[in-house]
Structure formats: structure tokens, C-alpha cells
Amino acid sequence: MSFINPLGLLGLIGVPIIIIIYILRNKYNEQTVPSTYIWELSERFYKRRNPLSAIAGIISLILQLLLVVSISLAIARPVFVVPDSAGEYCLVIDSSASMSVRSGLSTRHEKAKSEALRIINDAADGSTFTLIHAAGESTVVYERLTDKRLAREMLAELECSMGTSSYSDALKAAQKYFDDNSSFSVYLFTDKEVAEHENLEIVNVSSQNDVNFAINNVTHKHQGGELSVECEIISYGKSASVEVALYLDGSTRAAAKRTATVEDGKAAPVSLSTAVEGYQSYRIAILNSDALAEDNEYISYNHENETSYSVLIVSETPFFFRAVLDVLTDAKVDVVSPAAYTDAEGYGLAIFHSYTPSVLPDCAVWLVNSTASVEGSGFGARGSVALEDPGRIVMSSSTATAARKLLEGVGGKEIYIGEYVKYSGMYTKFTTLFTYDSSPVIFAGTNALGNREVVIGFDIHKADIALSTDFAVLMGNLLDFSCPDVFEGSSFTCGTDAVINVTSRIKNVKAVSPSGEELYIDTSADVASFRLSEVGTYTVSMTVGGEEKTYKIYSGAPAEESDPYQAIESFSLAGERGYLRTDGEFDPVTIIFIALALLFTADWMVYCYEKYQLR
């Protein structure tokens, strides 16, 4: 036996103190009576009436001594070692969106937690508990925790994610503990059928009668004053007639309604359309009630009105750029000659063709055939190199995300140039897209002002790129890079990252989740992101070029999680399972507190009996 707080035993000093007090207070009133004969005789009758009469006089003392001892023990917290009674438990709780399916009063996730709680409660004291939260990214909530109370509290705080679960991550984490100790008792609490499992217990919390409907594959078209929305309605659990409605701009009045007959497990296409000139958002919703409400709606926010910028072309021969911009954007395009150029204030993008400004403007910039160096551009120009024969430029084969995105759709096989500008001394990280003779000729990055910068190291009039099919695609990619939409799309899937294209104009980005949680986004990189962990509308506010802007994006439940009857192929731990137990502990604090309560009650009753003769 050991004590958690041995100092609590100091309370035992109270034992002799109480005895001394009892002795000092134990005064009898003396009185002379005619005869003690009857009193003496009464002892026989009293003992017959009350067999415990012998200790009746010291019951109060005994109770008070037991109270002092119990209080001391309650403070000292004795712990007894119980050999071979404890185990090591690893509890893996599936927190995928389907665990939010509600059957009756509780969700599957709540059932899983209560089952895990039962295991914790039943385990002998001294056992260790490891909790793995299998969500989009599986995390170890706690490992080898011996404090049952803390284990229970942290388990209770566990929330179901609305994304998919990474079972491989969870399995990897569980395997680590199993490798450490093969006697680890691993439990997976899930609603999925696990076809194959080894060395662990599956606690299936699914139910068989759940019916769920979901909206998938939503597309829309807004043309000619009519908004048409196409989607698929899928039913799990039974065939049903599902009513779907379309709402505009947050209205609760349906703009259109359809009823689709959906067979169990199959998708049924549904089209909804309504006449509207413009809209901020639309929402489609399934009106039938089901086991998982989170996948019954889809919202799309219209960000087109939010993105507008203008372009300044500084060139004597702007034809190609002007033409391609007219095709690719609705942006306002201004053209000035190099001689007339003073600054590019108010523009989102400045294209300098065969001209190098003395100072970089505070906006996105394209430097085309720039033969001079400019401060802050991030590179140095070493002059033009004329080629005797046209030379083919080579497209980068980099697998980096930025390069792949900038070269998306670009063939880049047969582009020839007549001369090029040799650049060197790049001191900013650029993504090289094309090279000639190992010298970068098209590259993109961020300049010293924090603005996006694209450098094309040759005159497009002295190359055949403008005549190739790659030109428009490449220009489109470079435009998207230079003046990106803040969000690529307005609808996302919960559990994934929402990506913000950060430009120098964007500052102070803050996202507020549907539940009100505030997320402050780091905008130091070109691309910022935050994890969508809830289903619903996220509100993202930011300062764009000094102007406060607010965007809304919708985070929907993953389509695969709508199926309440999913299966996992395998969840097995490699190795030979052992069954060794460790020494457990028995903490009698509950018993001590119950004893304390009983002793207090008994002492109080004895006091009342003595004081008021209640009987």
C-alpha cells in the first residue's frame, strides 16, 4: 500500500485528541438515590432489550475516531497494489462523418464514446489508456494515461469530425503501441463493417435501420437570366420519394421544388431551375428527414462579383497581350506607351513589354523582354543574347505544385525563340517554367514588394509562342497566378483544406466557422489554407487593397460518408498478441467517501439521539 498524499496521515493526530476530549468531557452527574437495587437490576433488562448496550456509551467515540481516520485516509489517498489485474488499452474511435448518424437519441459517435467509457470504467486502476481519434488526420489524444478521471473527461470532449477518417493513420498509431507491448488491448469503435481484423476488438456501433439521403455532384449554370442546378440525390437504407428544394440568397422560401423517386443505394438526377438575373448564393436542400442531416443541403456562393481588377499594358506593340486578355478576362485593359508611362497605381496587373520601369509598381507585374535590372525584381539582367538559329525553349519537368499549376494544360514542345535576355543572380525564389540552354526564360514568383511577378525573357514578337495553342493556356495560367481568385470555387468538402490565393493586396485574413470558431490565417506564403472541420458556411473576411471584403464558402459533408453502411476491408495489427497483465492499483477513495458519509450520518444520528432522545 502506498499513499498519494502521505501528509494526509497527519490527520491521525486527531485520534488521541478526540480520546483526550472524550475523557475530559466524560463527566457523570452524581446523585444519591434511596436504593440502587432496582437500577442494578435494570441492567439485566436493558441488556435483554439492547444487546449492544455494552458499547452504547462509546459508540459516539468510536464513530468520531473512525471519522478522523477516514478523513485522514481520504486526504492521504491510500492505493493498494493488485497483482496482474491491470492492462494497457488502446481505444481507437472512428470520428468520420458517418459516425454522426443518429439512431434514436444518440449518435453512433456518442455510442462509441459510451462503449469506450465502459471499458475505462471496468478496467482495473493502474491500467493505461491510449485514445486515438481517427478523423481526417488521426491524432493521439492521450497515450498511456493512468488517470481514469482525466481519461474519461478527455474522452467526453472528443467530437465527431464531419470529414472522412484516415484509418491507415489510426492503424499505424495503434500498431506502434502494439509493437511496444503485444498485450495491448486495442479496440476500434466504428460504424463500418470490418471484413478482416486481427489482434484487436471491433466494437460496431452501427444500426441496421438507418435511412439517409444525400446530395451529390452539384453543378449549376447561370445563363440568360436563368439559374439551372443539376444534382444527384442518393438514398441509403430504403427507396423513397425525396423532395428537393432550391433557395436563393438565404431565403427560406423555395424558388423551385422537385420530388425524385430514388431507389435504395442508387443516385437519381434532379434538375432545378429558376429565373434570376443575379444571385449571391443558392442552396438546395432535401426536405425529408433522415439519420444524417449534415449531407442534406448544398450551398454555392457566387464570388464572381467579388473579383475585379484592371490591367495596364506598357508597350509599343501591345497587340498580342491585349488580344489574349480580351479573351481570357473581363478585366478593364489600358495601354500606354513606355514614353507615356508614369505609374501603375490603381491597376491590379501591369505588363511591361520590352520596357523596364525604373521602379516596380505596387501590383502584380509582368516583365516581358526586360533587358535592364530593376530594384526589387529579384533578379539581374545581363543583356540580350541573339541566336543565329531559332532555339527551342524547354518546359520545366518539375513536379512542384506551383510549377504544375502554372503549366497546367501547356504542351510546350515546339516553342522557338530568336533571342532572349540572360538573367542571373535570382535572389528570390522563382518557379522556372521554361529555360533555354539552362537559362530561365519564363519564370514566376514574388518580388521584393510581395507582389506576384512573371518574367518572360524574350520578345514574343521574336518568338513563335504567340502563334501556338499554348499561348492562351499559358497566359491564362499566368493571369490566374498574378491575379488569382481569392478562393478557387465556393464549395468545399469538410475535412479538406480551403485554399486562399494570397497576393500582396490581401491582408488580415480571418475565417469564422459555422459554430463561431475564429481562425486567423497566415498569409506570408503565396497560398494560405485552413482546414474545414465543420459542415456549413464559413465566413472569411480580409483586407484586399485596403478594402474590407467578406467571402462565404460552403463546407459540405464528404459524399462517401453519407452511406451509413460502409465497410473497411481490413484493420489488422501485425504481430502475435500477448495476454500479459500488469500490476494494478486499487484506490478505495470512493469507498472511503461512502464510509465518511455513513459515519457522518451515523454520528449525527447518535448526536441527535443523545441530545434530543429521538427514540
Next chain:
Amino acid sequence: MNKMVIDEAFLGELEAIQSLLRNNVAGAFGGNRRSKSFGSSCEFADYREYVPGDDVTKIDWNVYLRHEQLYEKLYYDERQMHTRIYIDASRSMAHGQDDEKAEQAIRLAAAIAYLSIAEMDKVSIYAIKGGELVEVVSGIVGKDSYLGCINKLNEIEFDTDARISEAILPSRVGYGDGLSVVISDFLTDANFEDGIDRLVGQKRDVLCVQILSREELNPQMRGKMHLFDSEDGSRFFRKKIDRDVARAYKDALAFVQDRIRTFCESREARYMLVRAYTPISEVFFGQLADMEVIK
């Protein structure tokens, strides 16, 4: 006793009691009564077969003529009764508020004596002190003698212990000539039965009167008590007295009373509990009448 228990008012009360008894009850307490033996009075008692040597003058010849057998007529013996009253003069009788038990004992003795005197009986009153009888009033006859010496009862000191049997056994108690009254609280484990047996054995009518005070009948004390015995300083009772203990006391008291009553009944003696606070007239017209001690 410092208090005058027997005073003029009390004697007046006795007179009234005696008057009422005379008017309403024939052949009351004591008096010129026939004794328990056969004698020479004029009152026929029974027949008995003649035995040679008997007085031939008492043969009933009429019976002989009818049955041809000799029978003698028997007559009650008529002689003066002698009422003997024994008062327990122990400290326990005088303990308590206003010595109520001792006073009641004296009043009771005086009353019984008075009624006996009124019936022309002889009366002796004894105080039991330790193992001895102290004669307080000896063989008085007639009211003058009674009034002349009854005040001596006021002088009885209740200051010793009282061993009833030890006191009565060696004393002269008479034979078949009247009533013996033992007045005590009987709160003792000392032998009193042999004394009663002696009285009964001497063909006397025996009345045991147990006097108990209010506190003895229904003790009110509670809490941790150290009780000392008034007669024996070495005896004490130490206990926390609660309702259970008080109930056990009452059980014990009932047991003791029952034991005395049963003993008396087995000896054809009478037992009576007199509460120390009960008026003496009530004792006579209530309890003694009910018991047919007086008729």
C-alpha cells in the same frame, strides 16, 4: 423525623375515616373478632366427631338421636386481637423530597393503629432498624392510650439500614391473634421473606405495604448519572440514563413488585403498593377496600 406527621389535623382525618368505615362497612378493620382457633364463645362454628377425652358437655345429643353417632359442637374462640405494625426505618425510606415515603409510612401505621384501637384491639408499632425491632408503641388499648403515645411515631429516625427478616424472626409476634403489617419500600435484595414466613407461620393475617415515591415509580433523571445508594455507600450505579435505561428500570421495578406480590399470595399474605403521594383516605377507601383488607 423532625416534622410532625401525626398532628391534630391528621387525627381528625382518622376520626372521619373511622366514622365512615363504621357507618358503611360492617365488621370493619380489626376489633373483637373471632380468632382463627376454636374456643368458648357462644358462636357456633362446626361439628367434630367425639374423641374420648373430649368435653362431654359439648356433645350434640340431637345429632346423636338422628345419626347414632357422637358429635361435639365447636364454638369460635373469641379473644382480643393484637395488631402489630412494623415500619422500615431505613434511610431509603426517608430519602427524597420532603421525606414523603417515611411520612406516608407513619401516616399509614397511625391510621391502621387507630382503626384497630377503635375496634378495641391491642396495637404495637415497631421500627425496623438494622436487624432489630425498636418498639415505638407497645400494646396500647383504647383511644386515650393511642392519643397519649401515637406522637412517638414522629420521633422515628430513618437513619439506618433495615433487615426485615433478621429483625422479625427473633421477636415475639403472637399466635393467631390478629394482623401484622409490614411497611417498607422493599428496595433491597436483603431477605424479607423469612420474616413474612414467620408471621404467616404464626397464623397471623399479614399485610405487606410497599411504599414508593414518585421518582422511584417513574424516574425522570436523564444523562450520564453516577447514582449512590443512600444506605450503602459502597454501592453505586453508573450509566448514561436514556429512555431505554428508564424503560429497563420500570421493567425491573415491575419484576420486583411482581415477585413480592407472588410471594405474598403464595403465603396467603396480602401485598399492597402505596404511592407516597397518595392521600391516606384514598389508600383506605380505595386500595384497602378493593383488597378487602377492610370490609
